[in-house]
Amino acid sequence: AQSVTQLGSHVSVSEGALVLLRCNYSSSVPPYLFWYVQYPNQGLQLLLKYTSAATLVKGINGFEAEFKKSETSFHLTKPSAHMSDAAEYFCAVSGSGGSNYKLTFGKGTLLTVNP
Amino acid sequence: KAGVTQTPRYLIKTRGQQVTLSCSPISGHRSVSWYQQTPGQGLQFLFEYFSETQRNKGNFPGRFSGRQFSNSRSEMNVSTLELGDSALYLCASSQGQGVNEQFFGPGTRLTVL
Secondary structure (H helix, E strand, C coil), rough: EEEEEECCCEEECCCHHHHEEEEECCCCCCCEEEEEEEECCCCEEEEECCCCCCCCCCCCHHCCEECCCCCEEEEEEEECCCCHHEEEEEEEEECCHHCCEEEEECCCCEEECCC | CCCCCCEEEEECCCCCCCEEEEEEEECCEEEEEEEEEEEECEEEEEEEEEECCCEEECCCCEEEEEEEECCCCCEEEEEEHHHHHHHEEEEEECCCCCCCCCEEEECCEEECC
């Protein structure tokens, strides 16, 4: 079974600082991995996805993530935080084969951006 | 293209009642998934429908059920509501084949009193 662990339920950064949100996965087969963002009172928006092509994945709003198989990690980064990045971020892994359409989410990381 | 729509956005029910939530996927999408989001348990997968058939199911009791219509619209039903069913219920749609790229609706906030 797939699982996702997000290290740090709350991350606080200053505006302009590097954003690093950590995600480790467990999967018995090569996974598909995703990062989603959720703003208050809204649904989830897809930031980026890894589908076994390039290991460095670029997403929207300046975010990117690197798939590291040896470390079973898929950390999300952004070089310079903006106030509008304050939100909750979720890492997710999809199943394989017939369970490909079942997403397993991490607990989420709340990102606070300080002026 | 219009996004995923969910109705209603907010619901208040009392214990023992039942509730039906609706989801309209993005045009052309044939897969609809449902998730429950609570502060304690986070995001949990309920079930997924593809071409009117349940293709995947999560670990929820039988009180939670769903269906999908020929136009890909989906409904989920919760019977005999419990206080613990209070949650944000999210619907997501995708093409249903290939990479699982899901697009989420705004959710229905259910409060059980």
